[in-house]
């Protein structure tokens with residue numbers, strides 16, 4: 001605890017100079033102190049960005065429309081887009097010099113902070129030495145990083161394959177699971193996102209990310225054990241400081257919702273796949289799905305059922321890894337399970353393109369019949385970056401920050417849930433947080449896309465960037481760089497409170 005506080009105050013002192021109040025009483029200030037019509041001041045930041053002198057905003061939009069992949073126009077997040085110019089730690093600046101508190105981290109990717117000085121220095125050093133040579137040669141950064149990353153995983157997860165993205169890691173995991181087991185079928189949760197490559201698209205279970213091609217061969221979904229939106233859920237199902245507002249009469253250690261969702265998995269195994277399967281893929285907490293958490297013992301029981309059918313269990317830690325959930329370094333550890341394979345990307349490189357699959361020597365041995373080659377996977381620069389990310393996680397105490405600031409955010413957000421009819425659920429762990437928005441608390445029907453967009457745009461205009469997710473785009477996602485402070489959290493809470501107030505006034 002004292003380490004956290006000292007870490008927060010060091011971080012704060014670094015960013016805000018002597019005016020920092022986050023280690024004192026000022027840091028404990030609650031959002032409720034702000035009147036709903038006066039936006040609070042953004043926490044101070046001493047970093048001075050460069051003046052932007054590049055092409056105009058109009059020019060960029062024009063090029064975006066004419067020459068860029070049309071999909072990026074489709075996913076441009078805001079009605080009035082944000083033109084990002086520079087970043088430092090939890091802050092982003094637009095081309096006009098306006099500063100934003102970044103609580104989405106480029107989709108849960110910038111793990112230790114934008115342009116983190118230590119990571120930038122390590123990258124520069126490696127860039128001057130050696131950019132690229134494939135792993136047909138032996139070079140130190142690959143071996144140093146492999147050993148370091150392996151030390152973060154429990155036995156027998158010690159064999160590492162590098163890729164360049166999460167989709168690629170999941171493709172490789174599917175291939176290895178099938179070769180190792182001799183089986184073909186793979187089960188995932190409805191509502192999950194595991195990537196957009198033709199193979200990973202089969203794992204992904206959300207219509208907007210699907211195309212009408214033969215993509216899901218051998219992939220079957222089972223009901224997502226979502227204790228808020230699903231048919232079952234109660235008042236102490238999930239491993240989070242905040243529970244749903246649903247009531248239940250389960251006694252301690254007994255969860256009816258869990259039993260029901262496990263029955264659904266049993267039914268899937270009995271009806272939709274052959275008697276032997278290759279794998280089960282699951283995120284410890286869904287990311288794109290909207291920070292959905294399962295009942296506490298679900299994964300433990302699911303892993304047992306899957307292994308009885310000959311399948312291996314794969315944890316997709318693309319979003320939950322590297323300390324984001326606060327209580328543990330890996331999300332699966334919070335479920336008290338050890339997977340047979342772990343896939344990771346995003347936060348592993350703090351924004352540098354890198355992914356990995358980590359598995360057991362036994363499974364790796366089944367994958368040696370052919371040659372698996374990846375030109376860039378584990379390239380010297382990627383390894384140097386990722387190695388310094390692990391160092392920054394340790395030195396900055398980011399896992400503790402996730403736990404401390406994340407728990408604070410969750411408990412304060414729960415107060416907003418109790419205050420506003422349209423805030424249906426607050427959930428998550430550490431800095432993997434979801435706020436599910438509803439039309440009203442009784443129906444739990446998703447808030448309309450228009451309503452979501454209004455609130456979202458308002459939050460951005462007041463200086464905070466957050467994300468959206470969920471099957472119907474109904475969940476706000478808060479997954480910031482893990483260097484944010486309680487003062488930043490208070491600022492966001494006040495802004496969120498005000499945006500909800502504004503929306504309710506208009507409604």
Ligand SMILES: Cc1ncc(COP(=O)(O)O)c(C=O)c1O
Nearest residue numbers: 165166167193194195287318345
């Ligand atoms: C859980 C999860 N798995 C896999 C992926 C795919 O990663 P990438 O976009 O790097 O291919 C994502 C991307 O959002 C993800 O959230």
